[in-house]
Amino acid sequence: MSTAKTALVTGSAGFIGFHLSKRLLNEGYRVIGFDAMSDYYDVVLKQRRHAILGEHAAFEPVIAHTEDEGRLTELCVSERPEIIVHLAAQAGVRYSLEAPRSYVQSNLVGALELLEAARAAPPKHLLMASTSSVYGANTEMPYRETAKADHQMSFYAATKKANEAMAHSYAHLYGLPITMFRFFTVYGPWGRPDMALFKFVKAILEGRPIDIYNHGDMRRDFTYIDDLIEGLVRLIGQPPVLGAPIEGDSLSPVAPWRVLNVGHGTPERLEDFVTAIEQALGTPALRNYMDMQPGDVPATWADNALLTRLTGTLPRTPLADGVAAFVDWYKSYYASAT
Known part of the structure; x- marks a missing residue:
């Protein structure tokens, strides 16, 4: 019988879930990858990640929907994963304006099913994805985990803030050690086609203009995928302990529950991001400057001091290097697909 630790990763065919699953496998884990293979974006890309x-x-x-009643509970009771990382969700700020009900099913009902599964078969650590979008109208930067996050500006962000509250209640009621991650703008190879880097590279290579919102007055805390995964792996062995806070902690006073920013901690100008893409491609972009989109914010920037205290200093891949790595992957992926 195998003595390898078992990790359940939901959203394993997604961008972050794929990279995390791959890293855990390389670390010697047995990984159960749970994914619905939804058609929100190219299913073939997801299938190739799983392959x-x-x-x-x-x-x-395991190909199934998180919101399928009892499916996750059945799986967790039979497999008893020591670690659960919940990354499955309906993503995207703009799509939540078009299809809000899909966010209720995936992000709210799906999270409930996940929490019920953890209640039935408690893991040593449950880690759940949130988003920097929960900070919403908060203009105090860098964003700190202990700051108020009460005014979400998109329905997507509202569902993720609800996930944080749902998880806190289960941590309090059932003693589940839960860490919530507020991801910032994650990018890198095997990224999602609906994200800016993927769309910009595709458009530039096809000679089409790229849409730049808020007339370019945007800043994002771009976080390279390998740096983020390193942080998550280090945090797996750091479950929150009730009554044992550290400096600047977001640890709940009534539950083994903590929320963490996962970002580089440096805001980058959108124009610099585009310049890095142009340099990696060796092709100038045709810019189509536009007004701000509903539900979007002009800047995001993480205070990552708490993350550093828990994990030590994490890698910080320079933006130009990370963008170049994505461009290399993109060209290779689509060359092999033709």
Whole structure:
């Protein structure tokens, strides 16, 4: 019988879930990858991610929806994962204006099913994805985990803030050690087609203009995927402990629950991001400057002091290097797909 630790990763065919699953497999974990293969974006891209994970004998895919009643509970009771990382969600700020009900099913009902599964078969640590979008109208930067986050500006952000509250209640009621991650703008190879880097590279290569919102007056805390994954892996062994806060902690006074920013902690100008893409491609972009989109914010910037106290200093891939790595992957991926 295998003695490898078992990790359940929901959203394993997604961008972050794929990279995390791959890293955990390389660390010697048995990984159960749970994904619905939804058609929000290219299903073939998701299938190819899972195919790579499937090259590892310790990867076990489960294709199902998180919101399927009892499915996650059945799985957790039978497999007893020590670690659960919940990354499955309906993502995207702009799409939440078009299809809000899909966010209720995936992000609210799906999270409830996940929490019920953890209640039935408690893991050593449950880690759940949130987003920097929960800070909403908060203009005090850098964003700190202990600051108020009460005024979300998109329905997507509202569902993720609800996930934080739902998880806190389960941590309090059932003693589940839960860490919530507020991801900032994550980018890198195998990224999502609906994200700016993917769309910009595709448009530039096709000779089409790129849409730049708020007339370019945008700043984002761009976080390279490998740096983020390193942080998550280090935090797996750092479950929150009730009554044991550290300096600047967001630890709940009544539950083993903590919320953490995961970002580089440096705001980058959108124009500099585009310049890095142009340099990596060797092609200038045609810019289409536009007004701010509903639900969007002009800047995001993480205070990552708490993350550093828990994990130590994390890698900080320079923006130009990270963008170049994505461009190399994009060209290779689409060359092999033709």
